[in-house]
Every structure is written in structure tokens, then in C-alpha cells.
Amino acid sequence: MNVLSRRKFLRLGLTGSAACITLAGNSAVSSLLPFTPAEVEGPFYPFIPQEDRDEDLTQIKGHHTTAGGEPIYVTGQVTNQQGAPLANANVEIWQANAKGRYRHPRDPNPAPIDNHFQGWAIVKTNEQGLFRFKTIKPGAYPASAQWIRPPHIHFKILKEHYQELITQMYFPDEPLNEADLLLQHKKPFERSLMIAKSGTRYNTIEVFEFSIVLRTTI
């Protein structure tokens, strides 16, 4: 990923300021950020090599057609528990296309593959710990006869001296969130950390903010 300027993130609406300091009287009291909850990797982690894994999942290099579906931005900051930004962290995402189909040979969903959707991306955070993807909003898909998974994006974050984190980002105001067996297995506080924040747009495209707090290995 290109190293993105802080100004660019600010234009996207992400301040990058994890609120970890509160004031009590005249003295600053630090409070620790909650760790981002982990989640299962799921069965569709990509393994087939692909050349293009850059931050724009809507456009595969050399294709003249872009991915189908609603384009969105996903942006956030990777920090430690004290709120310090973690630069050069490896942020990997994979997801279903707009119809709810992964580009994975063992996905049983009969929904069509989108040959113009990248589906997988790996970027590095910049000096402020910030990352950004342009992608499409994933579709829901059946996990079983009784269980429809809500739209979500899988994340894997790697950073030296921090524990690997595998998790899933959900979207706000999705009715399927209320019935999802994985998300509802979490405590309410954990659920709130796994559902992205929205409310801003960049060039008319909706921006979802999903910030990540890692545990140290020591």
C-alpha cells in the first residue's frame, strides 16, 4: 500500500485520535483502550496466489470493468492499548463479493463469482497507524439452512511484538446482525467494538471506520 498522508485520512473523516486520555481535575488520567475482540478465521481464507492485492479491491489491474456492487471505503487506525499508533502493521482483509460469494474453491454458495472483484488485500499502516481500503459492501450469504451471515469483512493483523489478531468487521444497522450466531455469541460491549462506525462520505462514497487495538506479546 502507498503510505497515505494524514491529510488524506482527514479528508476521509478519520481523525486517527483514539480517545484514551481523560482529564480528572488538573491531572491527566490515562485509561486503557479495550482490545479488539478476536473471531474465527472462517473457511474461506484465500490461498490461491493473486498478483493484485492492493488497497483498491474494486479494480483489478488490467481489467477495464470494476467490481459490481456498492463501493465503500473502510478505514481505521491500529493502536496499542494506550492508544499509541502502530506504524507498518500488516492489515489483511478478505470478503465475499456483492452477491455474497467468495472467490474460494470451497465456497458452496451458488451465487455468481465476480471476476472483477479482487476479494483480498494486504496493506501496511502508515506512520499514524492508519489504513484504508476501497472495496464493495459484501453481500450476506448462507452459512447453513437456518443461518444467514450478515455482511462482514474478515481481518488479519500482524505486527512485530504484538499478538496476531484475526477478527471480523460488521456493518451498522444490519438486521442480520441480530441473528448472527458468531456476533451474538459476543458480549454486547464486544459487539459494539466489531461493528464499524459510519456517517461520513468521501466523493459520495460511504466511509466505514474500524479501528483496531492489539495486545502485546509481553
Ligand SMILES: [Fe+2]
Ligand atoms: Fe465470511
